[in-house]
Amino acid sequence: MLNIFELQKELVCAALPSGLESRQATIIKNYAAHYCDEFYTDALGNLICHIKGPGKKIMFAAHMDVIGFMATFIDERGYIRFVPVGGHTPAYLIGATVRFENGICGCIQPDEKAKPGSTVLTDIMLQNLYIDIGAESYEDACSMVSVGMYATFATEPKMVADGNMMTPYADNLTSCAVLLSAMSEMVYPVNDVWCVFSVQEELGCRGAKVAANAIRPYMGIAIDLTRTGDTPSETDNLRMTVKLGGGPAIKIKDSSLICDKPVVEHLRACAVRSGIEYQDEVLLAGGTDASAMQRSREGTLSGAVSIPGRSIHSPGEIINISDAENAARLIAAAAKTEI
Amino acid sequence: MLEIFNLQKELVKNASTSGYEGKIGRAIADLAKPFCDEMRIDALGNLICHIKGKGKRIMCAAHMDAIGFMARYIDENGFIYVNPLGGHYAYELINTRVCFEKVSGIFRLCKASENAGKTGKEITFNDIYIDIGARTKEGAEKLVSIGDTAIFEGETVMLGKNRIMTPYADDLSGCAMLLRAMQLCNSSPNDLYFVFTVQEELGCRGAKTAAFGIEPDIAIAVDVCPAGDCPSENDRHNDIALGGGPTIKIMDSSVFSSVGLNKLLKSVATAMNIKTQWEILTGGGTDTSEMLLTRDGVPATCISIPTRNLHMPVEIIDIRDVENGAQLLAATLRSKF
Structure with missing residues (x-):
């Protein structure tokens, strides 16, 4: 078993958003090389x-890209406008610290049109936010950041109460750490195992x-985060039973797929046999790589193992370390149990 | 110097x-x-x-x-509600990290308040809470007591040659x-x-x-x-x-x-x-x-x-x-x- 918290720290420092995953890929590759027969990009x-x-092909997929920002315009005073990469709630970005791919730091602030005090929070638009890197002029800003550069949340992982970790990008670097940890336990599996960091x-x-098209798996299992229903004032239409520390969740449905019964049953049987407490997940909004695997080629049996996380896509997602460790054990068991 | x-x-x-x-x-x-x-x-x-x-x-x-915060109420699931010490806008604090003496946490907006269509200034300190990752009231109380204070957790960093963010x-x-x-x-x-x-x-x-x-x-x-x-x-x-x-x-x-x-x-x-x-x-x-x-x-x-x-x-x-x-x-x- 690998140390999830230490791995998360290493990955968070390096990670870049969707489309530019090579930095985290290099770190993952260095670990993965020890646990597999061959690998390629x-x-x-x-x-x-x-x-x-010797058995059927089973594919595991944990996406290694993270959400972030891309610089689109630098104004005459050196303030930077940006577009989102992935899903953000603009109002909650106010005050967030970000780091560009070259290490330049800054923070997100609202402009005069954003008026967060008098606007319904969810109506605040991303185009009314900017990044302040402390530039003294347009030229000074251009010497630090150029249009097209990526930025990520700049906060660090930290252990908090009850064995939980607060971190940016538990979605989905923690799942990558979980898959690596599972791989370390997968010696001589009965199935033909393909682990993909997508x-x-x-x-x-x-x-x-495209990975599923190439691999042609018999069964596909994604590893990702899911929401929890254990925070204050959950509204009725978004209620869910999943909670932090209740064990990994076995997905039944989200808005992108209905998991195939054989996959759900395989995962449940593995959990029961390994003595792993698990939770049933019906997620009302959101999707994962499982949907892409399910609809690859002429169709693949698909499902997902999820790590419960609070406040997903915020710079302070909170997950439980033993949920992550048990997810790794569950995935290792699923790889080693005949499908 | x-x-x-x-x-x-x-x-x-x-x-x-x-x-x-x-x-x-x-x-x-x-x-x-x-x-x-x-x-x-x-x-x-x-x-x-x-x-x-x-x-x-x-x-x-x-x-x-x-400026900072003081814990005033810990709910049955270990979420901490605070009073402001000094001038804060509650809406600016969402996703802001803070630390008590023994543990860090982060401000969140209650889901019901988020869905109520409130403007920034209508968000109060009853709408936001600090999540320290606790799963129970007892778990939270091991680390935070009523009256404990919290401050912003953030680093002092250089921006360019002459400016700092802190x-x-x-x-x-x-x-x-x-x-x-x-x-x-x-x-x-x-x-x-x-x-x-x-x-x-x-x-x-x-x-x-x-x-x-x-x-x-x-x-x-x-x-x-x-x-x-x-x-x-x-x-x-x-x-x-x-x-x-x-x-x-x-x-x-x-x-x-x-x-x-x-x-x-x-x-x-x-x-x-x-x-x-x-x-x-x-x-x-x-x-x-x-x-x-x-x-x-x-x-x-x-x-x-x-x-x-x-x-x-x-x-x-x-x-x-x-x-x-x-x-x-x-x-x-x-x-x-």
Whole structure:
């Protein structure tokens, strides 16, 4: 078993948003190389690791891209406008610290049109936010950041109460750490195992789609985050039973797919046999790489193992370390149990 | 030489909320010790440093308290509701990281409040809570008790060559300026009191008693003021710019500064070739007003550091403004009255 918190710290420092995953891919590759028979990077940037086995092909996919920002315009005083990469709620970005791919730091602020005090929070638009890097002029800003550069949340992982970790990009670097940890336990599996660290999930599961087409798995299992229903004032229409610390969740449905029964049953049987407490997940909004695998080629049996996380896509997502460790055990068991 | 960036970093590590300034007071006392003849801490907790001289008695004040939060209610699932200590907009705090003494956490907006279609200013401290990752009330209570205080958790980082992004530029950067000025004032014809005050953010409470005790002839506060050089709502409020020099306060909503004292500061700045900016604020207040209204009245003004994103954990200042403010203050304190 690998140390999830330490791995998360290493990955968060390096990670870049969808489309430019090579930095986190390099770190993941260095770990994965020890645990697989062969690996390669495909045309889109997916890292595909193969652990040979005599049985049917099973594919695991954890996306390694993260959400972030891209600089689009630098104004005459050196303030930077940006577009989102992946899903953000603009109002909650106010005050967030960000780091560009070259290490330049700044923070997100609202302009005079955003009027967060008098606007319904959810109506605040991203085009009314800017990044302040402390530039003294347009030229000074251009010497630090150029249009097209990516930025990510600049906050660090931290352990908080009850064995939980607060971190940006638990979605989905923690799942990458979980898959790596599972791979370390997958020696001589009965199934033919393909572990994929996919790209561009946040832009519509693009990486997993082509990876699944290439691998042609019999069964596909995504590893990602899911919401929890254990925070104050959950509204009735978004209620869910999943909670932090209740164990990994086995997905039944989200808005992108209905998981195939054989996959759900395989995962449940593995959990029961390994003595892993799990939770049933019906997620009302959101999707994962599982949907792309399910609709690859002429169709693949698909499902997902999820790590419960509070406030997903915020710079302070909170997940439970033992949920993550048990997710890794569940995935290792699913790889080693005949399908 | 005291270097402003390192000084700010050191002070932020010791940041303490209003009413609980013991830790920051001790840190500043250690830094101030080599530069003054004597120091004491008064009943409220003000740190009073004295450089003896025969001339006018001048009091300088920078407040060492920081805005923060106090735990007031822990719900059955371990989520913590707080009261603000100092001026906060609840909506600005969503996803902001804070730390209690034993654990870090992050502000969240209640789902029901999010879905209620509220504007920023309609969001109150009943709509937001701190998630420390606890899963039960008992889990939370192991780490946080009612009455515990929390501060912003954020780092002090350089932006480019001259600027820093930091929590608590307000007013730890003012404290840094005061420390640097003390270092520059190793001898003075005047009798100098450098006071690091408490509870400014709750209504300038420390400066009131400190000024009463010192009975100064002249008083100068050191604080921060909002900059108007960014594309935010503040933009049309003033044209104060980062890097344009320290500001000299003419007025804010609590005070009209001494005209004579401002003239003096401006002439010292001109003589020293230090750029300054005039500060006229539509709101705000500082220790200046309490010192001005001490006993039978004291000529008072304020030197401020232009600051963006005030009261957020990402305040941005230009360190040259702090250094130049210290030079200006020291030269003024050393002039003959």
